[in-house]
Amino acid sequence: MKKHLKNINRTLLFGLLCVISLNLACKKQTDMNPIEADATSAVVESHDISKIEPLNWWVGFKNQTLQLLVHHQNISAFTPEISYQGISIEKVHKADSSNYLFIDLNISEVTKAGKFNIVFKQDGKNDLIQTYELKSRLKDSKDYIGFDSSDAVYLITPDRFANGNPENDIAKTLNETTIDRSDNYARHGGDIQGITNHLDYIEDLGFTAIWPCPLLTNDMQQSSYHGYAMTDFYEIDPRFGTLEEYKTLSSKMSEKGMKLIMDQVANHCGLEHWWMKDLPFKNWINHQENYESNSENWDNSKSITTNHRRTTNQDIYASKIDKENMSEGWFVSSMPDLNQRNPFMATYTIQNSIWWIETANLGGIRQDTYPYPDKNFMSHWAGAIMAEYPNFSIVGEEWTTNPLLIAYWQQGNPNKDGYNSNLKSPMDFAMQEKIASGLNRDEAWDSGLIEIYQALANDFIYVKPKDIMVFPDNHDMSRIFTQLKGDIPNTKMALSYLLMLPRIPQIYYGTEILMNDFDKPGDHGLVRSDFPGGWRGDKVNAFTGIGLSDKEKDMQTFLKTVLNYRKNSKAIHDGKTIHFAPDNNIYVLFRSLGDETVAHIMNKNDTTVELDLSKFKELGLEGKTVKNLISGEQFLWHNGMLTLKDRGSVILTTKL
Known part of the structure; x- marks a missing residue:
């Protein structure tokens, strides 16, 4: 009986130790820095901040830094904190406007996709909480294939191609709320x-x-x-559709x-961009001082427009003022020039x-x-x-x-x-x-x-x-x-x-x-x-x-x-180009790769003319069958004469 009670006491003691250990572990988890916190913990979504951009981000980039633009009333008085595994706040920048913060984040290689809260704290007062999301990338960077010479x-x-959804033609929350197809400068309703x-x-x-x-x-x-x-x-402009579209x-x-x-x-x-009513820095746009001192009565006469002298980018003799007026001048008075410096x-x-x-x-x-x-x-x-x-x-x-x-x-x-x-x-x-x-x-x-x-x-x-x-x-x-x-x-x-x-x-x-x-x-x-x-x-x-x-x-x-x-046509995408100086109002260009040769003939004669094909013997087409791409007619290429009956273009190919 005593032995049995002793075993019960040992079991209770072990259980007590487990509870103590679990409490210590929980406290340690709570005290962790952002890198060590559990990325899988549940997040209660909250969106107290007026605007944060980018709207979301992704894990897995080569560049592991991210800078968040935060816009909210008097946000500079707040201190942001993040508790999420793999993310650390490197630096917080205050702007000239008290309504902005720029937060530099580091997203480590171990960071997992998920949502987390950015907590903005201010002297013990009510915190502001903004939920932010890191997504998984759909594909690797190298798999984003751009356009090239094989594309058209x-x-x-x-707005002028096709109106697929007439329901989105007008957005009442926006300034321009009319559709008028008779007016070449009004909106017509074309969309995504x-x-x-x-x-x-x-x-x-x-x-x-x-x-x-x-x-x-x-x-x-x-x-x-x-x-x-x-x-x-x-x-996405709601008159064009939605992001999902x-x-x-x-x-x-x-x-x-x-x-x-x-x-x-x-x-x-555009002059109506949301930040134009509250510019973050004194040099966010070019000629900002001039704009801010005249913003209430802004018109063409007060804008400093570009001189459009694009050669100042290369001109070794260009004056400083010409260079500045080119890169810093506004394109037009309704389009503020952004200061990328x-x-x-x-x-x-x-x-x-x-x-x-x-x-x-x-x-x-x-x-x-x-x-x-x-x-x-x-x-x-x-x-x-x-x-x-x-x-x-x-x-x-x-x-x-x-x-x-x-x-x-x-x-x-x-x-x-x-x-x-x-x-x-x-x-x-x-x-x-x-x-x-x-x-x-x-x-x-x-x-x-x-x-x-x-x-x-x-x-x-x-x-x-x-x-x-x-x-x-x-x-x-x-x-x-x-x-x-x-x-x-x-x-x-x-x-x-x-x-x-x-x-x-x-x-x-x-x-x-x-x-x-x-x-x-x-x-x-x-x-x-x-x-x-x-x-x-x-x-x-x-x-x-x-x-x-x-x-x-x-x-x-x-x-x-x-x-x-x-x-x-591989010949057109990547082939060798050979052209012959125009003669008798005819200009011929060839594209060749492997066994494919394409000949393009431009003929500006209004009467029937003969083209001497022997001029092009270096192309090695003698005895090959070629096809007229437009008419479908086929013939054997001989270094003789080709009759051109009509003014216009002729396209010949060895690819039948």
Whole structure:
């Protein structure tokens, strides 16, 4: 009996020790620093903070740092604390405005995805609690594959392409709340769903990537349809749809093997951006003192606009004031110029780009007004993205017809000032201008074909010509059909030629059906006209062909044929380029790789002419069967004469 009681006492003592040990363990867990805390513990969600950006983040990046922008009334009086395994607060920065904090976090390699609370404490008063989430990445950085010379990009102005959801046409909480399709500068109702609904059409045309103009919120008083005056860098404009709809667009494109390119703006924001009413630092935007002293009565006369002298980025003789007015001047008075020399603005912009890459599974970024921001920042921005995503692609807009300036902005160019942009793809405005002007020339001695030939001959200046983006027109210039004075053979030559070049081609929506701006050439609202068939009740439907003229259908078929051939042509994607100096108003270019050779013939003669094929014997085509890509006709290549009956382009291929 005594032995039995002794055993009971030992059991009770052991249990007591276990309870004590458990209490000590719990206390130790409570006292742990943020790195040691249990990441799996339950989190009660709370959202006391007005705004925190980025909206969320991910684990598993090469760069383990994250800077949070926190905006809340008098938040600088609070001290943030985080208790989550693998996360530590490295530094907290106060801004000039008491309503901001910038919190530097370190996210270690062992950090797991999950939610945690950031507790903001203030002298024993009521704490503010904000729940934040770290997500698991859907794929590794190297698996984000950008666009390249194998792609063809379809550029869309979303408000003018297709209205897939009329229910979102008006957002009553925003400044511009009208829809008026009769007004070229009002909103027309096109949206993300409209693009998604017509992916089959875009894919069938032969495009492999889509670049929609900006889809982020533009809460401006008027002309907000174009998207370039962003008022929230983390929000899809509700008149275009929702974030989920944007992600669905990307997902459905991925299923088709297509890439989504996001149009981003690092240079400026819209005047109605939420931070313009409470700027965090005294140098958050350029010429901020002038703006803040006149903000109540702000107008064009008080703004300091850019001088647009983009050559100051390279000019060894440029004055200091010209350089400053170029990079620091406002693009227009309604678009405040962001100061990327402010380190917090710089980090904000880089993180915003990465957030969208991860959130929307992007296949590329198009960066607006590339030479206007601080050029050293732009190198840092592009470098940070490419360091994280080595197979990604960025194209930058530099509107210049000077190949020397285009070359300056391409990654790896041996610039005398040592500048390296980290930008893979500048835009080829030079080639675009020469194609249009060359085809419009009527001089008998060359009909402008030599002008085009010499433009391509300038490729020696580029580090990698096939990474440059070429186009016949875009959302900021007259449609190519307008530029070429309504000449269909010239329009076909322009399109087929640029699709044969060692470049990444971009085509603007509606080019395939001869959309034009004849009524007012160059007018932006008219250039961005509605795509027929994108709205209920449209009498003409270019998606189905109903109501299109024979000429419009013919151009649609022509472009579809060339694009779909190009889609699977290794010779055009990566082949050797050989062209022959124009003669007798004929210009011939070849692309060759392996057993595939493609010949592109531009003929500006209005009467039947003979082309001597013996001139091209170095291509080794003698005795090979070639096919006319458009007509389907096949014949045996002999070094004799080829009859060209019509002015226009002829495309021949050995790929039958």
